[in-house]
Amino acid sequence: MVEIELKTRISDPEGVKRRLSGLGIYDCAYEKDDAYWFPHDDPAASLPPSGVRVRRETNTAADGKISQSSLVTYKIRELRAGIEVNDEREFTVSDGEVFEDLLRRLGLAPGIKKNKRGWAWRLTVPADQGPDIRAELSEVQRLGWFLELEILAPERNEKTIAQCREKLLGTLEKLEIPQGNIEPRPYTEMLKALG
Numbered sequence: 308m309v310e311i312e313l314k315t316r317i318s319d320p321e322g323v324k325r326r327l328s329g330l331g332i333y334d335c336a337y338e339k340d341d342a343y344w345f346p347h348d349d350p351a352a353s354l355p356p357s358g359v360r361v362r363r364e365t366n367t368a369a370d371g372k373i374s375q376s377s378l379v380t381y382k383i384r385e386l387r388a389g390i391e392v393n394d395e396r397e398f399t400v401s402d403g404e405v406f407e408d409l410l411r412r413l414g415l416a417p418g419i420k421k422n423k424r425g426w427a428w429r430l431t432v433p434a435d436q437g438p439d440i441r442a443e444l445s446e447v448q449r450l451g452w453f454l455e456l457e458i459l460a461p462e463r464n465e466k467t468i469a470q471c472r473e474k475l476l477g478t479l480e481k482l483e484i485p486q487g488n489i490e491p492r493p494y495t496e497m498l499k500a501l502g
Contacts, residue, residue, distance in 0.1 A: 310382070310393040311471040312457035315479065315488040320444060320452045324426065326482050327442055331428035335366040337443075338424040342407070343495055344415040357382055357495065358418060359410065363403055377403030389489040390472050392463070419495045422448040430456075430478060437470060440478055450497055454484065 317323050343358040360380040367373050382395040400406040407417075425445035432439055443455045456478055458471045479486060490497075 308395075308459045308461060309463040309467075310391070310395045310457060311460055311468060311475070312391045312393070312455060313389060313475050313479075314453050314455045314490050315484050316490050317444070317452040317454050317484070317488070320446070323454055323482060323484070324444055327426075327428045327430075327444060330478075330481060331430040331440075331442060333369050334427040334429055334441075335368045336424075336426050337364060337366045339364045339422070341421040341423075342417045343419045343421075344407075344410045345418045347414055347416050357384060357493065359415065361403055361407055361410070377401075377406065379406060384493065386491055387468070387472070389486075389491045390468075390475065392468055394463075419498050421494055421498060423453075423494075432474065437467075437474065440474065442478075447494060449501055450494065453490065454482070 340363045342361050344361065345358045358381070360378075362378040362380065363375070364378060365373065365375050377400050378397055379400055380395060380397040382393045385392045385394075423445040425443055427444075428442045430440040430442055438458050438460060441455075441457045441459075443457075445453050445455065447453055456475045458474065460467050460471055476486065479489075
């Protein structure tokens with residue numbers, strides 16, 4: 308699977324939330340606490356530039372059911388005209404603290420931390436038009452409001468990437484969000500800039 312996504316800055320989160328609710332199926336409310344881990348001595352040593360992310364996530368489904376998980380992610384990020392095409396690997400661990408202890412013992416240290424909370428929707432598309440879109444409207448601590456649109460595509464080829472790009476941009480248009488709001492920088496880069 309390849310992750311194809313974009314994110315945009317949002318100035319009217321309530322308006323976007325209403326439009327998403329009319330366009331898609333509400334999934335959940337969430338809070339995500341992320342820590343990005345890097346080697347002590349050489350931040351580029353044999354890790355993707357994004358480091359290893361350990362995420363503690365709490366989801367509250369539409370029916371009120373609460374679930375919690377600890378996810379580990381690393382990705383190779385490629386940017387194409389504001390659209391990310393990522394080779395992302397993710398897995399759950401039963402105990403985030405034990406896994407972080409392992410990372411410490413392997414010589415990694417937590418660097419950037421990020422907290423985001425918001426809501427998620429599934430935007431369904433006809434089966435012959437490829438996979439659905441996941442939409443997340445998030446307030447990212449210290450950075451503000453963002454909308455992320457993501458497609459998990461079954462294969463990485465130019466035709467698939469182009470089709471997914473058009474679906475994402477078409478969805479932005481339906482949500483009345485200008486393409487000029489696309490934010491190409493990763494959150495980690497924006498947080499680094501803040502110090």
